[in-house]
Amino acid sequence: MPTITIDGRKIETQPGKTIIEAALDSGITIPHFCWHPALSVAGNCRMCLVRVGSYKKGPDGSIEHDVEGNPVVQWMPKLQIACATPVADGMVVDTVGEKTIAAQNAVMEFLLINHPLDCPICDEAGQCKLQEYAFTHSRGESRFVEEKVHKPKRVAWSDRIIFDGERCILCSRCIRFANEIAKQPVLTFVERNDHVTIELFEGTTFDSPYSMNVIELCPVGALTSADFRFSSRVWEMSFT
Ligand code: SF4
Ligand code: FES
Incomplete structure (x- = not known):
């Protein structure tokens, strides 16, 4: 050993x-x-x-x-x-x-350069890895004074899942989940550099019966449930 x-x-x-x-x-x-x-x-x-x-x-x-x-x-x-x-x-x-x-x-400073400062209205706030590490691994303020890169927001991957490209930190967990677990390989990275985002292949929908797991799997608030988003904060909920 x-x-x-x-x-x-x-x-x-x-x-x-x-x-x-x-x-x-x-x-x-x-x-x-x-x-x-x-x-x-x-x-x-x-x-x-x-x-x-x-x-x-x-x-x-x-x-x-x-x-x-x-x-x-x-x-x-x-x-x-x-x-x-x-x-x-x-x-x-x-x-x-x-x-x-x-x-x-x-790494955190790079990730936060273009990340929106919308924790107060983000469903993931309170259980977000990016938010957690922003406390433990960040300088506490941004040195970036330029305009942040804007990306597609409120993109429906199905009638259950909404994707926010600006919140996405491009970890690829959702893509790998779709490929490896849900066996519905419909997600892919597109574009280059700080414009990289995720898209569905043309004509596809991510609607596998397992698809909503990506909402939980996403380490940030980039994926939200279409029928639950903005309806409650995590600290108002209890474990079932
Ligand atoms: S799991 Fe979330 S943060 Fe990671 S690539 Fe997918 S949408 Fe982006
Ligand atoms: S590179 Fe190791 S956790 Fe992402």
Whole structure:
């Protein structure tokens, strides 16, 4: 069994697991948007960037220590995405250090550049991953003074699901769900750069009996239920 060290904690895990899975098994949640345990790995949101390395070993194979007695870690030159990096025996992972947090904060800043500031009227507010990370991984104010990019809003994917292109963070969870779970591959990314959005293939509707699951699966408020949107806030509801 591979043993890895996450934030100084030794964790025994299983071969084939990714860092995000091994961490979660041990109660460590690495920030993420696109990763979902029931879907294939897309690795496109970059929110799960972590520092990865291994202990430096001397010629005799023993771990080297610095003058203070701490083991020396050889970090990979670039941060890695935890959702697509498989564990390896002896791996060292840093999910809370300065460089890791700076990278995750930078991802959040990019995601928020064009995101509408409409949390007060968004159905997802109160259970939104973007909102949550805006508290934990953001500078608290925007440096972007230009006009935000505008995209199609209130697009009906069926008579049950409404898509808001401006709220979408392009995590592709809905596309993968349609392809892999609902088996109705009708959604696709279109356009380039900051104009990328999601469209239905021409002449199609996303109306699989499973389709409404994407509303829950969407980590932000980009997908809403046609007959429930704007009717209640999450904190007014109770678990059933
Ligand atoms: S609509 Fe939601 S689930 Fe789909 S790509 Fe956008 S943010 Fe992700
Ligand atoms: S969760 Fe890893 S890249 Fe999105």
